[in-house]
Amino acid sequence: AQSVSQHNHHVILSEAASLELGCNYSYGGTVNLFWYVQYPGQHLQLLLKYFSGDPLVKGIKGFEAEFIKSKFSFNLRKPSVQWSDTAEYFCAVNLILTGGGNKLTFGTGTQLKVEL
Amino acid sequence: AAGVIQSPRHLIKEKRETATLKCYPIPRHDTVYWYQQGPGQDPQFLISFYEKMQSDKGSIPDRFSAQQFSDYHSELNMSSLELGDSALYFCASSSQGYEQYFGPGTRLTVT
Structure with a gap:
């Protein structure tokens, strides 16, 4: 079964610091990769996605992620975080299947707190 | 743009x-996930429907059932509720297996 690992459960940064959140998955087949953000009390919002092509993908709010196939990794980065980036970040993977049913498997999440 | 309701x-x-x-998916989305x-x-995957047919099943208790109707909306039925069922239940929808868009969730509290 596929699994997703997020190495950092809690991260505390000062505003303007750079961010990198690790994500590794275990599946050798073709996958789609996602990062979702969940602000306190809110639903999951898609930050960015990788399906194919350029392994460096850019998302909303200045976030980007790099897919490294050889390392089964999809790390999230942001050069300069803001206080408003305080949220929980989930890495997610789905298998490419025909006929729909492409369930997402989530990592355990990283709680990011940005201090002023 | 319309979102998941x-x-x-x-x-x-x-x-x-x-x-x-x-759950009411985004119009023209063919897949619903719980x-x-x-x-x-x-979030833990429970069940999904593609074109109104169950397409995948995860860790959904036997006490729960779900279906997708002809208008593509879906319902999750939960019986014999237990305290441990207290959680946020999200529905998501997608088109042809692409990115899933999540609804705001239903917060269920069992007392």
């Missing part, structure tokens, strides 16, 4: 009662 947003039930959660997110946990 879930109702109700909050639900309080007692143990052994039943609950029905509803996830359960316990306090401080990551």
